[in-house]
Amino acid sequence: MLDRVLYGNVTVLDLLISILVLFAAVLIGKAISLRIRHSLKDKVSKDRLNTISKFVYFLFLIIGFLIVLPILEFRISGFLVAGGILGIIIGFASQSIVTNFISGFFLTFERPFRVDDVVKLGGEDGTLGVVEDIKIISTTMRTFEGVYVRVPNEKVFTGNIINYLENIARRFEYDVGIRYKDDADEAMKIIKELIDDHPMALKNPEPQVFVENLGSSAVELKVRVWAPSTEWFPLKMELLWKIKKELEENGIQVPFNQQELWFKNALQMDEKEIS
Amino acid sequence: MTDVYGTHTVPFEVISDDLTLKATLENQQINYTRELEEDIVEKAVISEDTRMTIQPVEPLNLPKDLTSSLLIDLENPIVIDAGVKKDIFVTFPIEIAVFLESGSENKPLDLFTMAKQKYTLYGDVKTGTICKYWSTQHSTTILEDLDPLVEGIMALTIINRTKEWKEVKKAVFDAYGMKIYYDDERVGMKGAMFIKEEELSETGFSNKPIVENMTKAKEVYKKKKSAIKGGTKFVMESGI
Numbered sequence: 001m002l003d004r005v006l007y008g009n010v011t012v013l014d015l016l017i018s019i020l021v022l023f024a025a026v027l028i029g030k031a032i033s034l035r036i037r038h039s040l041k042d043k044v045s046k047d048r049l050n051t052i053s054k055f056v057y058f059l060f061l062i063i064g065f066l067i068v069l070p071i072l073e074f075r076i077s078g079f080l081v082a083g084g085i086l087g088i089i090i091g092f093a094s095q096s097i098v099t100n101f102i103s104g105f106f107l108t109f110e111r112p113f114r115v116d117d118v119v120k121l122g123g124e125d126g127t128l129g130v131v132e133d134i135k136i137i138s139t140t141m142r143t144f145e146g147v148y149v150r151v152p153n154e155k156v157f158t159g160n161i162i163n164y165l166e167n168i169a170r171r172f173e174y175d176v177g178i179r180y181k182d183d184a185d186e187a188m189k190i191i192k193e194l195i196d197d198h199p200m201a202l203k204n205p206e207p208q209v210f211v212e213n214l215g216s217s218a219v220e221l222k223v224r225v226w227a228p229s230t231e232w233f234p235l236k237m238e239l240l241w242k243i244k245k246e247l248e249e250n251g252i253q254v255p256f257n258q259q260e261l262w263f264k265n266a267l268q269m270d271e272k273e274i275s
Numbered sequence: 276m277t278d279v280y281g282t283h284t285v286p287f288e289v290i291s292d293d294l295t296l297k298a299t300l301e302n303q304q305i306n307y308t309r310e311l312e313e314d315i316v317e318k319a320v321i322s323e324d325t326r327m328t329i330q331p332v333e334p335l336n337l338p339k340d341l342t343s344s345l346l347i348d349l350e351n352p353i354v355i356d357a358g359v360k361k362d363i364f365v366t367f368p369i370e371i372a373v374f375l376e377s378g379s380e381n382k383p384l385d386l387f388t389m390a391k392q393k394y395t396l397y398g399d400v401k402t403g404t405i406c407k408y409w410s411t412q413h414s415t416t417i418l419e420d421l422d423p424l425v426e427g428i429m430a431l432t433i434i435n436r437t438k439e440w441k442e443v444k445k446a447v448f449d450a451y452g453m454k455i456y457y458d459d460e461r462v463g464m465k466g467a468m469f470i471k472e473e474e475l476s477e478t479g480f481s482n483k484p485i486v487e488n489m490t491k492a493k494e495v496y497k498k499k500k501s502a503i504k505g506g507t508k509f510v511m512e513s514g515i
Contacts, residue, residue: 167400167401168396168400168401168403168404168405169396169400169403169405170400196393199338199392199393199394200338200394202394202395202396202405203348203393203394203395203408204395204396204397204408205396205400226396228341228394228405230341231339231341
C-alpha cells in the first residue's frame with residue numbers, strides 16, 4: 001500500500017512523509033513563535049514581537065516546504081521557468097496585493113506607529129482608532145466606537161498618518177470667557193491652582209493662563225495645559241468643568257453674549273406699563 | 276513617630292490623623308478597611324495567614340502606573356565646585372502599601388498616599404521622560420520633624436566629576452533601583468548623582484539605610500525589573 005506509486009517515483013509513503021514534515025514544521029514554528037512571544041513579551045514592544053514571531057513561524061514553514069519539494073519531486077528550477085510566465089500573469093492579477101505587501105514591508109521598517117497607538121489613517125478625514133495589528137497586507141484598527149476596521153497597507157503608506165501617541169506629552173487648550181466686571185487676575189489664579197492640583201497636568205512644560213482677547217461680551221482667557229499623551233483626553237474632559245464650577249463658586253461667571261440696541265426713534269411706550 | 280508601619284496581626288486598627296486602617300476577622304474572612312479623609316476602601320481577604328505588613332514603597336504607583344522615574348526638583352539650586360563630592364538631604368514623597376504576609380511580594384493589597392501627586396516632563400516631548408514630580412528644599416543635616424507617612428528623607432551624594440562648576444536644580448531617579456528603609460520615626464533612602472559631562476549625569480541608589488537599625492521595605496518595582504531591559508540607573512541627558 002505504502003509503496004504504491006502516485007506519479008513519477010513518488011509513493012504514498014513519500015506523500016505521508018511530506019504531510020508529516022509540513023505538519024511538524026507548522027507545529028515547531030508555532031511552538032517556537034509562542035515561546036518567543038512568552039519569553040520576550042516584557043522586553044520587546046508588542047508590534048515588534050508580532051513581527052518577530054510571524055517571521056519565525058513563516059521561516060519554519062518555508063523550511064518545511066523546501067524539505068518537502070524534493071521528496072515530492074518538484075524541481076525548484078522548473079518552478080523558476082514556469083514561474084517566469086506564470087509570474088507575469090499573476091503579477092498583473094495581483095498587482096494590488098503586491099503593492100500592499102511592499103507597503104507593509106516599508107511600514108514595518110519606517111514604523112510610523114506601533115500596535116496600541118492611537119492613530120488617524122488617511123489624513124484629517126481618515127479613520128481614528130487604536131492600532132490592533134500591522135499585518136503584511138493590511139493594518140487593522142479598532143475605532144473608539146468599537147468597530148473593526150481593516151485598512152490596506154498601500155492606503156496607509158501613501159496617505160497621511162497622524163499618530164497621537166508618538167510624542168509622550170501633548171497640549172490642549174480652552175477658551176474661558178469671564179464678565180468685564182470680574183477680576184481677571186483672580187480668575188487666572190483660580191485656574192492656575194486647579195491645574196497645579198491635578199496630578200496629570202504636567203508641571204513642565206509649564207501651563208499657560210493669560211488674557212488673550214477683550215471680546216465684545218467677555219474678557220477671553222486662554223488656558224493651555226500639557227499632559228502625558230495617554231492621559232490627554234481624560235484630563236481635557238475633566239478640567240474644563242472643574243474650572244467652570246470653581247470660577248462660579250468664587251463669584252466669577254461666564255457671561256452670555258450681550259448686545260446694546262439703540263433705536264432711532266424713542267419707543268412709544270408707557271413707562272408705567274413696563275415698570 | 277508613627278505606629279502605622281510594621282507587621283500587624285488581624286484584628287488590628289491603626290489611626291493616624293486622617294488615616295484609619297482596620298482589619299477584622301469574621302468567619303475566616305479578613306475584612307480590611309482603609310479610610311483616608313473622604314476616601315474609603317474595603318476589601319475582603321480569604322487567607323489563613325492573618326499578618327499584614329504596612330510599609331512605604333516606591334512613590335511611583337499612584338495615581339497611575341505611568342512612569343518609573345522620579346524627578347526631585349530643588350527649590351534652591353546647588354552650585355558645586357569641580358571635582359567635589361557633597362552629601363545633602365532632600366525629601367521624597369511616600370506611597371504606603373499594605374501587603375499580606377503570605378501574598379505576592381510585589382502586589383500589595385492596598386496602596387495609598389498622603390503626599391501631593393504631580394507629573395512632569397524631563398527633556399522634550401519627543402525624546403523626554405514623564406516623571407513623578409516632587410519639589411523639595413535641601414539641607415546639609417538630616418531633616419527632622421517630617422511626617423513619615425508623607426515624606427521620606429533621601430541622603431543624596433552629589434559628585435561633580437567635571438572640571439567646571441555645576442549648578443544642580445533637579446535629579447531624576449529610576450524606581451527600579453530604589454532601596455527604601457523605614458522605622459517608626461522616618462523613611463529614608465540613599466541616592467547618588469554623578470555629574471559626568473556638560474549635559475550628562477547619572478543617578479542611582481545604594482542599598483544602605485540613612486541611619487542604623489532601619490527596616491528594609493519590600494520593593495514593588497524589584498520583581499518587575501527582571502522583565503524589563505536596562506539597568507537601575509537613570510542617565511540624565513537633558514540637563515541638571
